[in-house]
Amino acid sequence: MSQTIALTPVDLVIATALVFVAGAVSVLLRLGLERRLAVASVRTLVQLGLLGYVLRWVFGHDTPWPVLVWIAVMIAAAGRAAVARSSRKYGHVHLDAFLTLALTSLATTFTVTGAVVGVQPWYQAQYVIPLLGMVLGNSLTGISLALDHLLESLDAKRELIEAHLALGATRWEAAREPLAEAVRRGMIPIINSMSVVGLVSLPGMMTGQILSGEDPVDAVKYQLVVMFMLAASTSLGCIVIALLAYRRLFDAAHRLRADHINAASS
Amino acid sequence: MPAGLRVEDLTVALDGERKARCSFTLAPGERCALTGPSGSGKTTLLRGIAQLVAPVSGTVHLDDQPPEALGYPAYRRRVVYVGQRPALTAATVRANLEAAFSYRAASKPFVLEGAQTCLEALRLRDVLDRPARELSVGEQQRVAFVRAFLLAPDVFLLDEPTSALDPDAEAALEALLDADRDRRQSSTVIVTHQTAQAERLGAARVEVA
Numbered sequence: 001m002s003q004t005i006a007l008t009p010v011d012l013v014i015a016t017a018l019v020f021v022a023g024a025v026s027v028l029l030r031l032g033l034e035r036r037l038a039v040a041s042v043r044t045l046v047q048l049g050l051l052g053y054v055l056r057w058v059f060g061h062d063t064p065w066p067v068l069v070w071i072a073v074m075i076a077a078a079g080r081a082a083v084a085r086s087s088r089k090y091g092h093v094h095l096d097a098f099l100t101l102a103l104t105s106l107a108t109t110f111t112v113t114g115a116v117v118g119v120q121p122w123y124q125a126q127y128v129i130p131l132l133g134m135v136l137g138n139s140l141t142g143i144s145l146a147l148d149h150l151l152e153s154l155d156a157k158r159e160l161i162e163a164h165l166a167l168g169a170t171r172w173e174a175a176r177e178p179l180a181e182a183v184r185r186g187m188i189p190i191i192n193s194m195s196v197v198g199l200v201s202l203p204g205m206m207t208g209q210i211l212s213g214e215d216p217v218d219a220v221k222y223q224l225v226v227m228f229m230l231a232a233s234t235s236l237g238c239i240v241i242a243l244l245a246y247r248r249l250f251d252a253a254h255r256l257r258a259d260h261i262n263a264a265s266s
Numbered sequence: 267m268p269a270g271l272r273v274e275d276l277t278v279a280l281d282g283e284r285k286a287r288c289s290f291t292l293a294p295g296e297r298c299a300l301t302g303p304s305g306s307g308k309t310t311l312l313r314g315i316a317q318l319v320a321p322v323s324g325t326v327h328l329d330d331q332p333p334e335a336l337g338y339p340a341y342r343r344r345v346v347y348v349g350q351r352p353a354l355t356a357a358t359v360r361a362n363l364e365a366a367f368s369y370r371a372a373s374k375p376f377v378l379e380g381a382q383t384c385l386e387a388l389r390l391r392d393v394l395d396r397p398a399r400e401l402s403v404g405e406q407q408r409v410a411f412v413r414a415f416l417l418a419p420d421v422f423l424l425d426e427p428t429s430a431l432d433p434d435a436e437a438a439l440e441a442l443l444d445a446d447r448d449r450r451q452s453s454t455v456i457v458t459h460q461t462a463q464a465e466r467l468g469a470a471r472v473e474v475a
């Protein structure tokens with residue numbers, strides 16, 4: 001197996017120069033993005049830098065607590081991001097997104113680390129955290145798409161849904177179609193990326209493994225597990241968020257509570 | 267003897283602090299028209315009677331039973347609301363009419379001949395296999411009415427049911443409603459801006475407070 005080439009600070013400085021290419025484009029075309037680019041670059045630097053040290057510290061402790069705390073932080077951040085992308089919200093939408101991500105991403109991640117990879121002990125951060133990170137990243141995309149589509153269609157098709165209710169449909173009968181369509185919408189990106197994986201895109205994890213000297217076939221094995229894990233967690237996530245939103249937006253009297261949906265203030 | 271529809275101090279919230287309230291009782295076969303200036307909450311009250319909006323206070327009873335005792339879907343099949351704007355899916359007229367018979371609350375099957383007869387009574391010919399949204403607004407309004415009519419409800423809640431119809435189609439719809447009342451003792455609560463229509467239907471005026 002080949003030797004990993006460790007990056008020196010000088011290498012990082014050279015890489016930083018690449019950001020200035022983006023900056024130059026912005027200046028030349030007067031895109032006005034220099035400031036945002038600078039802020040984004042600094043955030044990338046600080047966030048990843050912190051992550052490296054936090055993970056080194058977490059990896060160095062052979063107890064589950066630091067891992068669990070870090071997991072909670074990751075899920076909370078993913079939940080916020082999932083909701084932030086939606087153009088409409090409802091009361092408790094943050095809680096629902098958090099619950100959805102916690103339930104589905106933990107279930108799939110620990111299924112993979114426990115049953116497939118066989119990580120010992122179960123909380124071994126080196127496996128759990130990167131895998132969970134990938135699951136969360138993909139789930140949050142799916143969930144935010146599903147949520148956005150669901151709230152938009154409940155808003156837009158409100159008269160049609162109420163017509164069904166007025167004709168004696170139960171809330172489930174009236175909501176089924178928009179719910180299914182929302183789940184579909186949320187699942188499309190992961191299905192698309194499963195179709196082109198390896199042909200168009202080399203997944204980040206595989207790239208990382210290959211860069212760090214792993215045998216490509218071994219890297220592919222991991223990537224297969226990861227892709228199927230992402231498909232499972234994204235579809236579960238879309239279904240759970242759709243059902244939680246359904247519970248909040250249709251009441252026990254089989255009414256659509258469109259008054260609970262509000263446009264995001266931005 | 268069924269007691270009909272009893273609406274007691276039904277109060278619904280409008281925008282802001284405003285509220286609308288009404289009270290009336292309709293024995294089988296009776297009709298009433300909710301009246302009041304535009305923006306006074308007639309539509310919201312009609313939706314409140316259908317339990318599509320949660321009332322602030324007050325009660326509704328059908329044959330002395332509240333909707334929660336009957337089950338909301340079952341109640342709405344017997345007290346069916348037809349909104350002013352027709353809400354049809356992009357599917358065919360037939361599929362739109364049939365949909366309501368696939369619900370769990372449906373107690374009888376869809377009868378194609380019955381649907382055909384109704385559509386023709388309302389001057390709608392050869393529309394069954396056309397996509398509903400390709401019809402004119404006036405045609406869609408009649409299809410939406412037929413969709414509710416086929417459920418044979420105890421009470422029709424009609425919000426400006428002929429607003430997009432020409433006088434001929436309007437008369438046909440009123441005639442269909444009259445024939446149904448004579449045959450089944452169906453009742454109607456109507457919101458209409460035409461006093462003449464309320465009078466033609468013999469609807470008692472109920473002032474919205």
